[in-house]
Amino acid sequence: MKLFSVTLVVNGRAVTLRVEARQSLADALRGELGLTGTHLGCEHGVCGACTVLLDGEPVRGCLLLAVQTEGTEVTTIEGISPPAGLNELQESFRRHHALQCGYCTPGMVLSLHALLARDPTADEEAIREAISGNLCRCTGYLPILQAALHVAQSNRLKRADTSSTQSSA
Amino acid sequence: MIGARLVRVEDERFLRGEGRFVADISLPFMTEAFVLRSPHAHARISRIDIGPALALDGVQAVVTAADLPARLPPIPCRIPTHGNMEPFLQPVLCRDVARYVGEPVAVVVASNRAMAEDGAERIAIDWQPLPAVADAIAGLKPDAPAVHDAGNVASRWGFDLGNVETALSEAAVTVRQTFGIQRHTAMPLETRGLLAVYDGARRMLEVHGPTKVPHTNHALLARMLQVSTAEIRFIEPDVGGSFGARGEFYPEDFLIPWLALRLRKPVRWIEDRLEHFAAINHSRESRFEVTAAADAEGRLTAFDVKLVADLGAYIRTHGDVVPSHAAASFPGPYRVRNYRVAAVAALSNKTPSGTVRAPGMFEANFARERAVDMLADKLGIDPAEIRRRNLIRREEMPWRVGTESVRRPIIFDSGDFSFVFERAVSEFDRTALPRSASGTIRRGRGICALVEPSAFGAFESARVEVDGEGFVHVVTGATSQGQGHETSLAQVAAAVLEVPIDRIRVRHGDTGLIRFGGGTYASRAAVMAGNAVHAAAVAVKAKALRTAAQKLEVAEEDVRLADGRFELAGTPEVNITFAAIARLLAPGNAELLQSPTVANIADNDGLTASCHIRGVPSGTSVFAVHLAEVAVDVETGQVAVERYLVAADVGRAINPRIVEGQLIGGVVQGLGGTLLEEIVYDAEGQLQTGTFADYLLPSVHDAPAITAMVIEHALSPSNPLGVKGVGEVGTSGAAAAIGNAVARALGVPAAINALPLTPERVIAATCAGPVP
Ligand code: FES
Ligand code: FES
Numbered sequence: 001m002k003l004f005s006v007t008l009v010v011n012g013r014a015v016t017l018r019v020e021a022r023q024s025l026a027d028a029l030r031g032e033l034g035l036t037g038t039h040l041g042c043e044h045g046v047c048g049a050c051t052v053l054l055d056g057e058p059v060r061g062c063l064l065l066a067v068q069t070e071g072t073e074v075t076t077i078e079g080i081s082p083p084a085g086l087n088e089l090q091e092s093f094r095r096h097h098a099l100q101c102g103y104c105t106p107g108m109v110l111s112l113h114a115l116l117a118r119d120p121t122a123d124e125e126a127i128r129e130a131i132s133g134n135l136c137r138c139t140g141y142l143p144i145l146q147a148a149l150h151v152a153q154s155n156r157l158k159r160a161d162t163s164s165t166q167s168s169a
Numbered sequence: 170m171i172g173a174r175l176v177r178v179e180d181e182r183f184l185r186g187e188g189r190f191v192a193d194i195s196l197p198f199m200t201e202a203f204v205l206r207s208p209h210a211h212a213r214i215s216r217i218d219i220g221p222a223l224a225l226d227g228v229q230a231v232v233t234a235a236d237l238p239a240r241l242p243p244i245p246c247r248i249p250t251h252g253n254m255e256p257f258l259q260p261v262l263c264r265d266v267a268r269y270v271g272e273p274v275a276v277v278v279a280s281n282r283a284m285a286e287d288g289a290e291r292i293a294i295d296w297q298p299l300p301a302v303a304d305a306i307a308g309l310k311p312d313a314p315a316v317h318d319a320g321n322v323a324s325r326w327g328f329d330l331g332n333v334e335t336a337l338s339e340a341a342v343t344v345r346q347t348f349g350i351q352r353h354t355a356m357p358l359e360t361r362g363l364l365a366v367y368d369g370a371r372r373m374l375e376v377h378g379p380t381k382v383p384h385t386n387h388a389l390l391a392r393m394l395q396v397s398t399a400e401i402r403f404i405e406p407d408v409g410g411s412f413g414a415r416g417e418f419y420p421e422d423f424l425i426p427w428l429a430l431r432l433r434k435p436v437r438w439i440e441d442r443l444e445h446f447a448a449i450n451h452s453r454e455s456r457f458e459v460t461a462a463a464d465a466e467g468r469l470t471a472f473d474v475k476l477v478a479d480l481g482a483y484i485r486t487h488g489d490v491v492p493s494h495a496a497a498s499f500p501g502p503y504r505v506r507n508y509r510v511a512a513v514a515a516l517s518n519k520t521p522s523g524t525v526r527a528p529g530m531f532e533a534n535f536a537r538e539r540a541v542d543m544l545a546d547k548l549g550i551d552p553a554e555i556r557r558r559n560l561i562r563r564e565e566m567p568w569r570v571g572t573e574s575v576r577r578p579i580i581f582d583s584g585d586f587s588f589v590f591e592r593a594v595s596e597f598d599r600t601a602l603p604r605s606a607s608g609t610i611r612r613g614r615g616i617c618a619l620v621e622p623s624a625f626g627a628f629e630s631a632r633v634e635v636d637g638e639g640f641v642h643v644v645t646g647a648t649s650q651g652q653g654h655e656t657s658l659a660q661v662a663a664a665v666l667e668v669p670i671d672r673i674r675v676r677h678g679d680t681g682l683i684r685f686g687g688g689t690y691a692s693r694a695a696v697m698a699g700n701a702v703h704a705a706a707v708a709v710k711a712k713a714l715r716t717a718a719q720k721l722e723v724a725e726e727d728v729r730l731a732d733g734r735f736e737l738a739g740t741p742e743v744n745i746t747f748a749a750i751a752r753l754l755a756p757g758n759a760e761l762l763q764s765p766t767v768a769n770i771a772d773n774d775g776l777t778a779s780c781h782i783r784g785v786p787s788g789t790s791v792f793a794v795h796l797a798e799v800a801v802d803v804e805t806g807q808v809a810v811e812r813y814l815v816a817a818d819v820g821r822a823i824n825p826r827i828v829e830g831q832l833i834g835g836v837v838q839g840l841g842g843t844l845l846e847e848i849v850y851d852a853e854g855q856l857q858t859g860t861f862a863d864y865l866l867p868s869v870h871d872a873p874a875i876t877a878m879v880i881e882h883a884l885s886p887s888n889p890l891g892v893k894g895v896g897e898v899g900t901s902g903a904a905a906a907i908g909n910a911v912a913r914a915l916g917v918p919a920a921i922n923a924l925p926l927t928p929e930r931v932i933a934a935t936c937a938g939p940v941p
Pocket of ligand 2: 410
């Protein structure tokens, strides 16, 4: 089987992968780099468990071929997790019991991470839209919405804080 | 600790992407298996040629039924049934005749999955298609093709309680309706998978991937392989959901370990989604013909039910338990003493079936609660009122339904149904938003009252151990597929031993760590594993107390547990920590060996206790009320659930946050089964739904606002903690509540009788008549 060389940045580090043409990005991340936080739920682009960020935007790791990612920057759940513990969004998931089996969780967190990076004070509608392509079979979604809304709300407060500090200055 | 809304200890690893699911595990020299499955619903195999597959580079083995050990039995049924299931059991690979699309025919093992698939493509099979039974009810006709030589009926049974004929003839009103529940299933987000590795020199077979009932399956695999149970270890990894379907003994649960043994190489098999659709247990497909009667005051006087369940092509591990539960529990929370049911478990050329969250109950609740609403309508009584008038009363507990399922009587152990009912109804009223019909939108409210029998199974085991550093190990025979047992069981141990939760480690699903285990099914883990851990922790505490008293040379009554140490009451400086006691009790402890008091501490086998607790045959019974408000667009047929409330008397909640999560998640799963999910076959028995694009799961857009009322009112008398199993009640009443709401919205009481409530069915219902 012919192997292709692909060079990209994964979680901030340049890597060169040797992959078959038919290998998906998700398989390459999991199999070649051991980044098993990217999950496969359907392998046909519906469930969102394989969501990763490609140049900051959520994409389906199961639909993208590894060979298509030459020169891109890929971020996985491992890439947005702090060296120890949880980031603010992850912590909010935990506080709101927004996961049960945890299988959909990395994809959910990445979709919302991308949304909140773009729109830190996203409203419920935007949050629903952001995870409309991420299936969760366990939680019934409501706790996930609450987890994301909580972060958006605290961003709103932080923003109000900064602007009031600025105006008082 | 019991009752605390703790955040879960397992969350961090999942949130960081550090969960370890079976597909995340790989081993040096690992091979991968692909299961070749029948493309036909019913066909005879006249020839299989595996030669070309074996010749392919990278392919290491190809096996068919011809390679299986001689006298290998089919997969047995693990539950009592209503008939002899032997003729209908499934072999691990089909030999002559394939009976459903997806039946395993051969397994190819290769260096990687893609090569195994390439190999499978080269297996040549001559198939002779046979006529198929695509619908079990059609299969009951005398001229229907036979799924098995023994016919198309696995079992027939029934109950006839009270006097149904008299009640029907004396009734003020009766309704008669046939309800159809569609085939659907659990659909966990992670597909199944196994990784088996055999160390031939040490005669040790390790299997990663089992869940739900690993101890049961471990013993079965040993029997099928004819090896000692000591030569096999099952290890449960993190598991991406089960909801009842995953973790039973499937053909692959023999094939993959057996191949690892044969090849002496690690063999991994990870199911893909299409395969999952064809291979996992399906469930729920059934038809209920219901006659229900009431007197002029709206007192329910009789239920007369004919039930046919389509169990698919083989009888699997669960036998006929799904229709069995439905038949036994049909009367629900009502004081109805005249009840008759005639049930048939029928076969068809479709994937075999098993249990899925609220097995039989989701179906029975839908049929019964729709019929009760139809009676209310005829009598001109409000749906809440008719239920109010019929609920079993507190003083009538324990209530014996008079039926049994899997040889266990259906008894409701406790409950104050009216109390829970009124709280649920008034809360839903209180939070109502002023909304009404507008344009093409019709609104309606639906209600369902139910009792969920739960926490079945003979026993559960637990071991609690304190180590020399003061850490507490909890080993349970139960398993976890996302429910949060690592937290809730830690809470139980923490409550008894008064140690912080971060000093406790809970291990589950590993036959190498605990000799016996029941497992996780029938909403039993909190009840059975919770109480087993409780009993073991109490025993550890008693042992520690005894040892502390001896060491401190004081009376046991004068020793108190405080802040993780045992101290002399009133003289806290005289104390000994848990860790020190554990060290003292370790066999070979120097102090004990030298100590003249050695004779006083006879049980120096570590600070540990194992407990095996017996289950109560009838389990625990949770009363629940579901209320749904829907908006139906009569032009598009779209149903939107706008507001939902589920109230359940859980006895005692170990962690209310986890209980709420079970209820809310359960409701959305039930909503999927009500509005969206359906496994479709065509008339030839070809599977039509093989992707999430054809089989729709609820997405975030389908999730309504849900209020989960966790009520702790009637403690279960069956167990010291008083807890009741709550994993299934969220799902159990969803079709009933939503179905009733849609029928109300449309003003067609009789027209909502087939699930799922697709736009086509809803539009047909608006045109009044029932639809197929
Ligand atoms: S695995 Fe990629 S969308 Fe499901
Ligand atoms: S937490 Fe299990 S699928 Fe979302």
